[in-house]
Amino acid sequence: MAAFLAVWQLAAALVKSNLILPRPWEAGLALWHLLGGAGFWGAVAGTMLRVLEAFAFSLCFGLGSGALSGFYPEVKAFMSPFITGVRATPVLALILLAMFWFPSTQVPVFSAVLMAFPVIYTSAETGGHAAEQRLVQMAELFHVPKTTIFWRLRVPSALPYLFSGAKNALGLSWKVVVAGEVLAQPRMALGTGMQDARLSLETPTVFAWAITTILLCGLTEYFFGLLATKLSAKFRQMEEAPDRRGEQ
Amino acid sequence: MSLSVKNLQKSFGSLHVLQDVSFEMEDSSIVAILGPSGCGKTTILNILSGIMRADSGDLAGFEGKRFSYCFQEPRLLGWLSAEDNLRFALSSLLRFRKESSSLEWRIERFLRESGLFEFKGYRPNQLSGGMQKRLALARAFAFPSDILLLDEAFSAVDLRQKIELMRAFLRLWADEKPTVIIVSHDIHDALFLADQVVVLSQRPARVEGSLHIDLPHEKRTFASPELSRFEVELYRLLGFDHLDNPVPRC
Numbered sequence: 027m028a029a030f031l032a033v034w035q036l037a038a039a040l041v042k043s044n045l046i047l048p049r050p051w052e053a054g055l056a057l058w059h060l061l062g063g064a065g066f067w068g069a070v071a072g073t074m075l076r077v078l079e080a081f082a083f084s085l086c087f088g089l090g091s092g093a094l095s096g097f098y099p100e101v102k103a104f105m106s107p108f109i110t111g112v113r114a115t116p117v118l119a120l121i122l123l124a125m126f127w128f129p130s131t132q133v134p135v136f137s138a139v140l141m142a143f144p145v146i147y148t149s150a151e152t153g154g155h156a157a158e159q160r161l162v163q164m165a166e167l168f169h170v171p172k173t174t175i176f177w178r179l180r181v182p183s184a185l186p187y188l189f190s191g192a193k194n195a196l197g198l199s200w201k202v203v204v205a206g207e208v209l210a211q212p213r214m215a216l217g218t219g220m221q222d223a224r225l226s227l228e229t230p231t232v233f234a235w236a237i238t239t240i241l242l243c244g245l246t247e248y249f250f251g252l253l254a255t256k257l258s259a260k261f262r263q264m265e266e267a268p269d270r271r272g273e274q
Numbered sequence: 275m276s277l278s279v280k281n282l283q284k285s286f287g288s289l290h291v292l293q294d295v296s297f298e299m300e301d302s303s304i305v306a307i308l309g310p311s312g313c314g315k316t317t318i319l320n321i322l323s324g325i326m327r328a329d330s331g332d333l334a335g336f337e338g339k340r341f342s343y344c345f346q347e348p349r350l351l352g353w354l355s356a357e358d359n360l361r362f363a364l365s366s367l368l369r370f371r372k373e374s375s376s377l378e379w380r381i382e383r384f385l386r387e388s389g390l391f392e393f394k395g396y397r398p399n400q401l402s403g404g405m406q407k408r409l410a411l412a413r414a415f416a417f418p419s420d421i422l423l424l425d426e427a428f429s430a431v432d433l434r435q436k437i438e439l440m441r442a443f444l445r446l447w448a449d450e451k452p453t454v455i456i457v458s459h460d461i462h463d464a465l466f467l468a469d470q471v472v473v474l475s476q477r478p479a480r481v482e483g484s485l486h487i488d489l490p491h492e493k494r495t496f497a498s499p500e501l502s503r504f505e506v507e508l509y510r511l512l513g514f515d516h517l518d519n520p521v522p523r524c
Contacts, residue, residue, distance in 0.1 A: 164349040169366035
């Protein structure tokens with residue numbers, strides 16, 4: 027962190043223009059002013075809600091369709107062109123199109139769902155196959171009920187893939203929501219604040235909004251990591267390193 | 275003879291594994307299938323259990339029988355404790371009122387019998403290799419079955435653990451006496467445990483011969499003179515003409 031700040035400070039000193047690259051302390055000062063401003067916390071809450079909304083929709087659609095694709099090749103064949111198409115579509119094109127279809131508050135959410143959903147879909151589909159075939163064979167030989175196989179064998183095997191995909195999707199949701207806000211300009215949004223600051227040529231304030239976005243993204247990823255660890259421990263209980271306590 | 279396997283044949287692509295395998299066995303007996311590594315012993319167990327289909331051949335007496343299987347590798351769920359691994363495998367018993375009441379009792383009993391009761395809360399990665407094998411064996415016995423299949427259940431452990439495992443096996447078997455089919459490449463597994471030994475040839479496997487060992491288990495000890503005549507006969511069936519000069523027949 028200190029090294030990053032030092033590089034930033036050095037680069038800003040070389041550029042010598044806070045319009046192009048402000049110094050770290052200038053961005054910090056702008057952030058301090060923002061924190062006391064009237065619209066800051068509303069913008070934080072608005073963007074946070076949009077990100078969580080987009081993430082929740084992506085999670086529901088991605089898990090549902092991904093799991094179905096993992097089990098049924100017909101669903102996979104149906105979803106495949108759609109997923110490939112969405113992956114290849116540039117984010118900005120998607121946001122611009124969404125601006126024709128949705129009110130400004132929903133444009134960032136719709137765009138983020140479309141971008142994050144394929145990430146979760148892929149991890150759910152891969153996770154659906156993750157259970158070791160030998161273990162499934164063992165369970166079937168012992169006539170273990172299908173629901174028990176699902177909850178105690180397939181879900182724990184899929185969790186690492188799901189958590190990894192969901193974490194990536196969460197980061198992506200932040201990026202796309204803020205990008206959508208910059209273009210769609212909804213009320214109470216980090217992206218709107220960023221765009222307003224850009225139009226007023228207040229580069230340190232643009233940096234301050236960007237720093238706020240990064241911090242919030244890091245914070246939600248951190249809490250998601252905690253939740254994932256707890257869930258993982260509940261299902262798998264494998265966080266501990268192997269310690270062959272029973273070795274005789 | 276209540277169970278029979280006739281003219282079993284199986285190939286995987288161009289690899290001909292079972293050529294013509296036929297043998298018969300008594301109900302509630304322990305049968306060992308002995309043969310060199312890679313000759314198709316596991317394939318026979320997989321066919322008998324229904325995991326795999328034979329290309330041709332007949333099985334008689336296996337219909338409607340409930341199988342239990344101790345696989346070559348323990349196949350334990352790494353995120354469940356020893357106790358929960360057993361509970362998972364026995365969860366189908368919850369469907370039946372009579373058996374569901376005995377579920378917890380069975381888990382405790384088979385953990386005790388396999389010497390793992392103190393380790394019931396341990397996960398597989400916290401157990402030694404030998405203990406994992408014992409847990410897999412306990413799971414196979416704990417599941418109520420008519421036919422129990424054991425695939426190299428006593429291999430890859432040291433001699434002390436092997437003897438412990440075999441003792442545990444005999445204790446567990448004596449209680450409900452399911453028909454047991456043991457697959458092994460080790461002649462001692464067959465000598466110590468089996469009532470009948472079926473010897474297979476190199477791949478593609480066919481039955482070289484069958485030997486009945488009519489000696490009570492308590493008389494079967496290492497270097498026991500009573501066992502030596504059976505041992506000599508088994509070596510002969512395996513293609514070794516004499517113990518002092520164990521050169522395989524060509």
